[in-house]
Amino acid sequence: MGGAVIGLPACGAGTVTNIPNNGTGGNTVTIAHADGYKSQYLHLSAFVLANGTSVARGATVGRSGGAVGAPGSGSSTGPHLHWHMINPSGTRINPLEYVAAHPPTGALPKTTTETTGEPGPACYRRMQNWLRLTNGYTGPIDGVMGTISWRGFARFLNLDAWD
Incomplete structure (x- = not known):
């Protein structure tokens, strides 16, 4: 840090x-x-x-x-x-x-994806953090799927169209 x-x-x-x-x-x-x-x-x-x-x-x-x-x-x-x-x-x-x-006690809050089927900020934060942990993503972990987040996800999926 x-x-x-x-x-x-x-x-x-x-x-x-x-x-x-x-x-x-x-x-x-x-x-x-x-x-x-x-x-x-x-x-x-x-x-x-x-x-x-x-x-x-x-x-x-x-x-x-x-x-x-x-x-x-x-x-x-x-x-x-x-x-x-x-x-x-x-x-x-x-x-x-x-x-x-050693996960924290208590369940994580339900995301909109889990309750309504539509992704929301909690889902996007988890996705951004997962990209950071597994693929070297350096963009924000803010729950907003902006250009940087979508490009990181596209690179993970090997989608050249997003580069």
């Missing part, structure tokens, strides 16, 4: 450990989750919680930053976030695998 400093939400409940100046990763927050997984957020500009703090999913655990040469940035080449997930055996995994295996 680049640009403005933002609060970083915990991907799941757990206990916080702050690691100042963690080598090339700079300021690092580690969250130990009850199921043995650990999540880590690296290149932080600030810690916001004390060591040992219990957090719920979505609680802010640190601030992004990582500007070159800034305190806590480690070997960052510019403002961004490294997000690591470590499974119970100590192996780093793709964080999206963890999130997929």
Whole structure:
């Protein structure tokens, strides 16, 4: 993530450990989750919680930053976030695998597609996000199927007419 400093939400409940100046990763927050997984957020500009703090999913655990040469940035080449997930055996995994295996409680709201059969903003947001996750789409995730979204979808379908 680049640009403005933002609060970083915990991907799941757990206990916080702050690691100042963690080598090339700079300021690092580690969250130990009850199921043995650990999540880590690296290149932080600030810690916001004390060591040992219990957090719920979505609680802010640190601030992004990582500007070159800034305190806590480690070997960052510019403002961004490294997000690591470590499974119970100590192996780093793709964080999206963890999130997929630990969905939020409660059902997603019904989309207009599910209730009326016609796509609407919730359906389009899901479609845009799916394109981002699976096909490198870099357009907005705003629920509006504009030119950029349609071109991304057309490229996925290999429709040359949209290029």
